[in-house]
Amino acid sequence: MINEPAELDPSSPEPIELAPALLERMAAVRAAALHTLEAGEPVYGVNTGMGNLSKVRLSEAGQRVHQRNLLLGRAVGGPPWLAPDESRAVLIGRLKTFLTGDSAVSVGLIQQLVALINSDYTPAVPAEGAGSAGEIIPLAHAAGPLVGIGWLLAPARGDSGGAGDSGGAGSAGGLRPAGGLLPAFELGPKEGIALLAGTPGAAGRAALAAAKVRRLADRLTDVAAGAIAVVGANRDPYEPAAARGDDVLAAEFARLRELAGPEPEPRSLQAPVSFRVAGHVNAHVRRTLQQLDDAVDRAFTGVSDSPAYLDGDFVGTAGFHGIDLAAYCDHLTTALAHAAEVSTARLHRLLDPTVTGLTAQLAREPGPQAGLVAVHKRAVATTHQLRRLTLPTAISTAETSNGQEDVQTFSWEAVGNLAEAIRLTRKTTACELLAVRQAFALSGRAIPPGLQDLVRAVDAVVPPIDVDRPFGEDLTRLLAEVI
Template identity: 75%
Template sequence: MIEDPADLDPASPARIELAPALLDRLAATRTAALRTLASGRPVYGVNTGMGNLSKVRLTEDEQRVHQRNLLLGRAVGGPPWLPPEEARAVLIGRLRTFLTGDAAVSVELVQALVALINSGEVPDIPAEGAGSAGEIIPLAHAFASLDPGPKEGIALLAGIPGATGRAALHAANAHRLVERLSAIAAGAIAVVGANRDPYRPAVGRGDAVLASELARLRELAGPEEEPRSLQAPVSFRVAGHVIAHVRRTVRQLDDAVERAFDGVTDSPAYLDGEFVGTAGFHGIDLAAHCDHLTAALAHAAEVSVARLHRLLDPAVTGLTAQLAREPGPQAGLVAVHKRAVATAHQLRRLTLPTAISTTETSNGQEDVQTFSWEAVGNLGDAIRLTRGTAACELLAVRQAFALSGRPVPPGLQELLRAVDDVVPPIAGDRPFGEDLTRLLADVLRP
């Protein structure tokens, strides 16, 4: 039973039921808002047109169809559509913002939205092409099946609930991914016998996130043995700093998501008994933090790819070239590294900040955008691609342990058992893409 809007989690598949007291508060706000509308004062998008047409006052007959027309005329998107879990996150994001009361929508619309979410059926929502201040195009598709009353069409289109819901989902997936990044990096450190000096507690001074990550790597990698060299390659030595940075940026995105959900993003919003035009739809805070995490993941992926390359080098590992059982007749995992290189290159192209392009729309009424919808889309792709590079390194770590005869440290045994459950021992060349597909589906799934 949801009693507080903050209890709604876009990453949760649970059925939603709203507390009666919460619905009563929304009903009271709706009654007051309708009374305000009855005064006849101009309210943007309700008794006026939208965008550059906001100077046009609507007759009562025009107002009766206007809210539905707002949805119809803005559904200009098309494939590719969002994956079902992201489409659900958009719906939950909209519901959570409605529960603040800012949109002043009816209990009936809220209940219709809850029913849509609980049905398990999700609408087709375009993943691309939201070139406006806010995200009116994807939201028009998301809520095309709903029947809006006074002020409710514009409420369904307002703000950045879709990007916020999707960002919450991606942040939850990123938290799970970063745990795997730590374990895989620790496996690489352990299997090559890397010098543990870079992971000493004193190195984390002044940075609690880094200190915690270094402790995690020490624990997972197990007891230190005589190192193979005075210094391991940089990609091994910086593992703690790189992954700590990812952790920090995920937490910062968590905070940005909460600000977006708790703040005022509707426009017009019903605040202190009147309708107020706002600019919360701009979404720069959310877009910037999505971009930040995308860049952090791109760096983590590149470092992972570099470690993978070193794992194929006998000078670093003391093992056979390219981790082949019989180098020469067998190529080993060299092509796995090539796939990882291509994946990291694709990821790198996502790191251009999204909020650096300003293009006028609506005859100049909307003259800047942050493209937060695109920023969160890039982040979803970055998480998927980072999982791809992680799978490549994980396969190499498992093969390196198999060839070295080193015992798997206790902290890594569960992970490598999971690998063994889906990837048979590597005795020779084979279609390693099939192994990577199984790792992504069963071991590194979101």
């Protein structure tokens, strides 16, 4: 039972039920807002046109159809569609902002939104092409099914893409028209523009991405510790004293030391840099993740509606700008790209007998067998893809709406880049993990206690590597079951 907006988690797949007291508060706000509208003062998008047409006052008849028309005329997107878990996160993000009261929408619309979230279907929301100051295009697609407009993604068979590697947006079981899924609903005053306002989609998707990065960050640490342990790397770089003044780094050092286990006689005074910097790299991922978490919290607790109903009046705001979300999504994308590059470098070193003391390319019989050399090549190609995602998104602006909108942040695109960065970083992590497991198998080293659960999870889906085989199948299983 949800009592406050903060209790809603865009990454949770659980059904949503709102407490009666919360709905009563929303009903009171709605009644007050309707009373304010009775004065007849111009309110943007309610009794006026939108954008460059905001100077046009709407007749009573025009107002009755305007709110639905707002959704119709702005649904200009198309495939590829968001994966179901991301589409659901957009809806929950919209619900969280409605429950602040700033949108002053009816309890009926809130309940219609909850019914859509709790259904087996999600809206077909375009993954690309927001192109505006805010998110009106993708939000028009997300909100359309509330009033029988647009398309729905049918339930996927199997994983929805929340933790696995679905291979792209919109991996559901197909499309169906939105009409008929929910009871008929007519939008009232202010409700169409409220559905299109702010950045709830980027915020919801960012919250979902943050949950995925938290899991991925733990795997980055696990795999780096495995590489450190299997090559017998000198543990000096992870000493507590070396993290002075940085609690995040100190915690990462502690995790690496615990997972990698007791230090054997080091093979060399210094391991390659990609091993020595593992703590700093992973700590940076966790630190930037916290910055994105904070930006998401600000997006959901701040004022993002426009016009927002504040202190008994409708106020035009700029809460749709989304620079906070865009910047920290970009920051985390870059942190993941760097982590993937370092992981790929360690993987290359794991193939080198001078670093590991093992056979070349981790092959059982080098020469007749190539070992894992092509696995490293796949990781190299993946990091190349990642580098192309690291260009900041909020540095390109263009005028739209006849100059009414002359600046954008492209936060929708920024969170899309982050989702892709997560997908690709998981791939490089799987490549390194496969090499770590094979190195342990060839070395005969005991698996440190902290890594035994991880190794058992790998062994459950990847058979022992004694000869060359299509290692892509092993990586696919690791992505589905372990990473």
